[in-house]
Amino acid sequence: MSEKNHNVSRRQFLTYTLMGVGGFMGAAMVMPMVRFAVDPILQADAAGDKNELTPLSDLTEEPQPFSLTYEVEDGWVTQTMEDTVWAYLSGDEVIALSPTCTHLGCTVNFGGDENNPEQFFCPCHFGRFEIDGTNVPGTPPTEPLHRYDTEIRDGVIYVGRPQPQQ
């Protein structure tokens, strides 16, 4: 049999095979790189996600502590974190504040000081904050309590991460 009787010559067969295998190998190398490069874009949505806090019907005009659980990914380890959020209704608006004192990071409580029952109080250095989180001048903290952005879906409050108030 001569080469001419074949539809695919030996030379062509080898070329196709090499191209095919080479293509796979190339793709195997380039794909992960592309994925790593694009990864932050794919993740962006997840980072902006909000976590469920509590049903809206639980809120009153008086701030109450609610516990917030969320997951943090650090490398390969996923940890469940638990934070407290103080939330209340101001008219129709939901206000959710972080209880971390803006002075040195202690945990504040609403009504923790007998003399100022309508304020947040930090037991460490007697820092005080108004109900909306504004720091009371003359006490150690220099900025308001951080506030969570909130969203209401089907009567349930979802919160993001605490942000400084300006």
Added chain:
Amino acid sequence: MRFQTSDIDTYQQSKAYVDTMLVPLLPVALDDDLRQKVAMGEYISLITMEMEKQFRGRLMQLPPLMYLSSESVTEIGERLGMWAEAFKKDGKNHVIWMTSDPALKQLEDQVPGLLLWIPHLPIEHLDPNYRSKTIREQMQQLLPDVMAEWRKEDSL
């Protein structure tokens, strides 16, 4: 604040506000009672962490102070006294010692500062969610003691 580099800058900037040392006390002995000691140590570490979280701006949490279970209580008491003396020289006004070792309960009135004796609960068998809740509740019960300690001008 913790004994770690990420907290030390804050500490040095606001030294005057941090007047309390928080020291967990852990008994060690590789005897038959090892399991119990480990459980106690774990429990105390968790409560100490929770305490640090609550009051991080006013206290500095040190690594645990270990002692051999075979040491006499008097010896341990003297050692704590030495530490307290050193903290005082550095301008600290309070020390909070954390322990669940029944042997140390008798030191409550003898050592300088506040010795919090917290009976060990076997939380290692609990569901993780329930565990953190238990720790937080325990912590809440300790708050009045800490506040009372801080009302003393200078306890060392």
